[in-house]
Amino acid sequence: MHPAPLPAQAHTARPVSRLPAPTLGRGRAQRLRPPPGNCSQGLPRSLSAGETRRSTPAPRSSAGRGPRTAPSPREVARWIATAPDRRGLHVRERLSRLLDHCPELQRAHTLVREFAAMLDAQDAALLPAWLDRLATSRLPALASMARSVREDEAAVVQGITTSFSSGVNEGRITDVKLQKRIMGGRAGLPLLRQRVVLIAHLRRRYPGSNPPTPP
Structure with missing residues (x-):
């Protein structure tokens, strides 16, 4: 004997519109409010600590260059x-x-x-x-x-x-990290080494500017 089929309502998914809306507890809502006495008071809503940058539509500037958003x-x-x-x-x-x-x-x-x-x-x-x-x-x-x-x-x-700084070392570290992000897992150690040496050579050739990316 085959089992009896389930009622039709058992196969019907509950409509999304009837699902209960999530609620924010009173304690959590109070924690999200900005504390009194800080510089969020008196600022626009888009700059207050308890609001996100997309909470309210930003007003358009007088020059008509699009909406003005709060700076990060x-x-x-x-x-x-x-x-x-x-x-x-x-x-x-x-x-x-x-x-x-x-x-x-x-x-x-x-x-x-x-x-x-x-x-x-x-x-x-x-x-x-x-x-x-x-x-x-x-x-x-x-x-x-x-x-x-x-x-x-x-x-x-x-x-x-003094005029001495660690800027040169920081620049070399930045170059190595950049090559790691570009070529990590895509090339062997010899090619990575060659690119690091080449970018150091380009730094000496173009001081004070961003050198071109090695091929």
Whole structure:
């Protein structure tokens, strides 16, 4: 005897529209809110810590060049690290608005530019006072950095006052990692070695610029 067939409703999948919608617990929702007293207050929703960059449609700029999105933390860090005389007009305007909205970011910007001035002048006389301001900036990340710099302050002074740097070694390491990403698992050791030697030769031939990729 064959088993009796199952009822028709047993083979029917439950409609997606009838599935219960996922809910966000009250405790988790409270954890996602930005803490009071930080620079997310007074900023647009696209810049607040509790919102994503795609949470709300960005308004169009007055010049009609498409929607204006909030800058990422990496972009803002690059703007701050760039010398003021090398920033474009668009970057200066956007960074000025961010600094007006966020006093903490303004303090970080001032400290970064003071350290950049020491590097440009190769003068470490102001380093101890700068570290004191860094430790009392009420920014936990910068205060931790001040403690780390004090532990190796002599090496930092040498790095500021001398023209020697590890930039050449860092460049060679970057070249090796690039060749690994391009050719890793696709070629043997002799070919990889030849490409690394060739890219080092091109670095000497084209100093101060990006050399062409070896064939």
